[in-house]
Amino acid sequence: MNLDGAHEKDSERDEGDLDKRIRLETVTKRWDDPPAVDGISFDVSPGQFVILLGPSGCGKSTTLRMIAGLEQASSGNILIGDRDVTWLPPGDRGISMVFQSYALFPHLSVADNIVFGLRSRKVPKPERRERLNLVANLVDLEAYLDRKPAQLSGGQRQRVALARAIISEHPICLMDEPLSNLDARLRGEMRREIKALQERLGMTVIYVTHDQVEAMSMGDRVILMQAGRIVQDGTPDELYERPASAFAASFIGSPAMNLVRLVAAEEGAVIEGEPRVPVAESAAGGGLLGIRPEEIEVHAGASGVSAEVLDEEYLGADTILRLAVGNQVLRARLPGRPEVTRGSPCRLSWPLDKAHLFDADGERRDDLSLLAFTASETPHGSDAGSRAASKAGNPPGNPRVATSDPGVSP
Amino acid sequence: MASLNPDRRMQIYGALLMLPAAVLLATFAYLPTIATLINSLFLPGFRGEPASFVGLENYALLIEDDTFWQVARNNLFYAVGTIPTSIALALGMALFVNARLPGRGFVRMAYFTPTILPMIAAANIWMFFYAPQIGLFNTLLEGIGVPGVNWLGDPAVALSSVIVMTVWKEAGFFMIFYLAALQGIPPELEEASNLEGTSRWSFFWRVTFPLLMPTTLFVLINALINAVRVVDHLFIMTKGGPNNATNLLLYYVYENAFSFFDRTYAATITVVILLVLAVVATVKFTVLDRRTHYQ
Numbered sequence: 001m002n003l004d005g006a007h008e009k010d011s012e013r014d015e016g017d018l019d020k021r022i023r024l025e026t027v028t029k030r031w032d033d034p035p036a037v038d039g040i041s042f043d044v045s046p047g048q049f050v051i052l053l054g055p056s057g058c059g060k061s062t063t064l065r066m067i068a069g070l071e072q073a074s075s076g077n078i079l080i081g082d083r084d085v086t087w088l089p090p091g092d093r094g095i096s097m098v099f100q101s102y103a104l105f106p107h108l109s110v111a112d113n114i115v116f117g118l119r120s121r122k123v124p125k126p127e128r129r130e131r132l133n134l135v136a137n138l139v140d141l142e143a144y145l146d147r148k149p150a151q152l153s154g155g156q157r158q159r160v161a162l163a164r165a166i167i168s169e170h171p172i173c174l175m176d177e178p179l180s181n182l183d184a185r186l187r188g189e190m191r192r193e194i195k196a197l198q199e200r201l202g203m204t205v206i207y208v209t210h211d212q213v214e215a216m217s218m219g220d221r222v223i224l225m226q227a228g229r230i231v232q233d234g235t236p237d238e239l240y241e242r243p244a245s246a247f248a249a250s251f252i253g254s255p256a257m258n259l260v261r262l263v264a265a266e267e268g269a270v271i272e273g274e275p276r277v278p279v280a281e282s283a284a285g286g287g288l289l290g291i292r293p294e295e296i297e298v299h300a301g302a303s304g305v306s307a308e309v310l311d312e313e314y315l316g317a318d319t320i321l322r323l324a325v326g327n328q329v330l331r332a333r334l335p336g337r338p339e340v341t342r343g344s345p346c347r348l349s350w351p352l353d354k355a356h357l358f359d360a361d362g363e364r365r366d367d368l369s370l371l372a373f374t375a376s377e378t379p380h381g382s383d384a385g386s387r388a389a390s391k392a393g394n395p396p397g398n399p400r401v402a403t404s405d406p407g408v409s410p
Numbered sequence: 411m412a413s414l415n416p417d418r419r420m421q422i423y424g425a426l427l428m429l430p431a432a433v434l435l436a437t438f439a440y441l442p443t444i445a446t447l448i449n450s451l452f453l454p455g456f457r458g459e460p461a462s463f464v465g466l467e468n469y470a471l472l473i474e475d476d477t478f479w480q481v482a483r484n485n486l487f488y489a490v491g492t493i494p495t496s497i498a499l500a501l502g503m504a505l506f507v508n509a510r511l512p513g514r515g516f517v518r519m520a521y522f523t524p525t526i527l528p529m530i531a532a533a534n535i536w537m538f539f540y541a542p543q544i545g546l547f548n549t550l551l552e553g554i555g556v557p558g559v560n561w562l563g564d565p566a567v568a569l570s571s572v573i574v575m576t577v578w579k580e581a582g583f584f585m586i587f588y589l590a591a592l593q594g595i596p597p598e599l600e601e602a603s604n605l606e607g608t609s610r611w612s613f614f615w616r617v618t619f620p621l622l623m624p625t626t627l628f629v630l631i632n633a634l635i636n637a638v639r640v641v642d643h644l645f646i647m648t649k650g651g652p653n654n655a656t657n658l659l660l661y662y663v664y665e666n667a668f669s670f671f672d673r674t675y676a677a678t679i680t681v682v683i684l685l686v687l688a689v690v691a692t693v694k695f696t697v698l699d700r701r702t703h704y705q
Contacts, residue, residue, distance in 0.1 A: 090605045168606065
């Protein structure tokens with residue numbers, strides 16, 4: 001990584017970006033049973049922005065700390081570039097790190113905090129000053145170099161921590177929930193800044209977070225973890241569009257994907273407590289049906305699953321409806337502020353390619369197929385028998401916007 | 411009371427809350443200080459005569475008193491011998507027991523034990539260590555064929571012996587303060603510096619030690635006060651001897667007041683001690699405080 005490309009002696013680092021690559025081979029960390037990190041492997045290619053996402057206690061921070069060398073892996077290998085760094089001390093791995101607490105030295109000025117590592121590595125003073133000026137300019141801290149961390153706002157402290165990480169010009173930067181101490185507005189701002197900085201400097205970043213918004217908006221690639229294992233490893237789109245498991249489905253998206261239990265019935269699997277409308281082939285019974293709230297259409301049409309409006313939550317740009325289907329509750333996100341009468345009946349439908357099936361263990365089942373909705377006379381008609389099974393594809397006559405139903409209107 | 415406005419009432423309320431502490435402080439600290447200051451300007455009256463005012467004559471006497479200067483020198487030597495050593499030792503012990511260590515709780519307790527012992531008991535233990543014939547140190551020395559030393563009887567080593575005992579007694583106490591301060595330093599600071607390949611030595615001097623400065627300052631003031639407050643173990647061990655070799659300021663005050671019955675001279679020495687302490691404390695706080703980082 002080069003801040004301005006002007007440092008001659010640093011340019012030799014750029015040989016093929018090899019030193020920006022990270023590889024984990026069945027890395028395990030075990031304090032006691034079960035292991036905190038359980039044999040995970042992945043490859044990070046140079047310049048990638050990789051998110052380690054998961055609920056607290058899933059092992060994502062431990063994984064990051066093992067890459068940094070702050071924790072020793074119990075087994076497995078960690079490679080940076082071509083070097084096996086599993087046993088190297090943190091200072092020899094060529095990485096920098098941003099901590100959740102920022103880990104700024106409270107007694108040192110902003111400038112001294114930023115050049116702390118350069119002093120440790122005995123970089124001569126003129127070069128230190130030159131690099132400090134560059135970095136301070138990059139993160140907008142020039143006016144604050146003489147201040148102590150206590151005299152800075154949360155966002156400014158965050159910038160100091162970033163500056164300290166990038167001044168080292170290490171090709172790899174690890175970030176451990178760096179935005180979780182900021183308020184919501186600042187967080188959005190810093191998300192963009194970190195992403196822009198990473199692209200500009202060509203750093204390889206591994207970023208730990210439990211916030212799916214950060215994961216979706218910043219990552220080139222998201223590794224979702226649960227209980228020390230990788231659940232899914234893919235682009236944000238893939239995680240959103242094709243969650244590998246019910247857990248992945250429920251973790252991404254706000255509000256989370258609806259997961260409803262299916263039971264096998266005569267003509268196919270039906271939503272538990274709503275036996276009239278089969279939604280998938282019989283083999284899907286006992287599993288889960290997942291539909292994102294934003295994919296659900298609420299209307300008064302003749303086809304679809306009958307439901308009842310429980311309540312609504314108005315959010316400004318859209319409204320979240322809670323709907324009872326059978327004995328289960330679904331959320332639907334509708335644009336604007338539809339007029340809603342609580343307790344009114346309506347019908348729900350969704351594009352078949354936007355619904356997901358999971359088996360009883362929560363595994364994604366692409367081999368099972370969904371059934372299209374066919375017209376039935378009234379919202380509460382019980383003519384499930386007249387439905388024809390057809391596989392995949394959008395069901396015909398399925399407008400996204402609700403029509404003239406007295407219960408729901410846009 | 412109804413005529414008082416709320417502001418006034420709050421002021422009276424506050425003053426009443428402060429009253430108990432103020433009364434105690436005034437009775438046992440301020441009044442005695444003033445009385446001492448006044449006393450130092452008089453000569454004691456004999457055979458029922460009233461004490462006579464002599465102005466600064468006691469101070470003039472003090473300046474010509476060789477014993478006073480010897481005692482003052484002893485005390486300076488004692489302070490220089492005990493303060494840096496016990497602080498360095500306390501810091502070292504705190505760093506040691508702050509690390510991961512088998513039996514850490516036990517080691518911490520062991521370090522702190524001398525502090526719990528009453529001074530008199532500690533002095534008696536050390537009397538046994540220092541005893542010329544049967545003492546522990548001399549027995550050990552004889553074991554390796556080195557002639558024993560009269561630890562408390564030889565004017566050349568007596569004060570050093572007292573210093574060693576004081577360091578032993580105080581280091582554990584100061585360690586507790588350092589240990590508490592060390593545990594207040596977030597572990598990420600060391601991790602962040604490890605990532606940059608900072609050596610432990612460099613991390614200590616650039617981060618740990620500066621962050622411990624408030625504690626060091628506090629311990630320094632305490633150690634200084636302790637250095638001029640020593641009476642009890644001199645009682646047990648040397649009684650200021652031999653030939654005033656271990657006599658320290660406060661013990662000299664005690665001797666003048668209660669052995670020689672020269673209360674006004676004792677008061678004079680006390681005033682001088684107070685002045686010196688006040689000056690040193692002021693200098694410490696103004697010079698060191700400016701360089702100290704408080705969180």
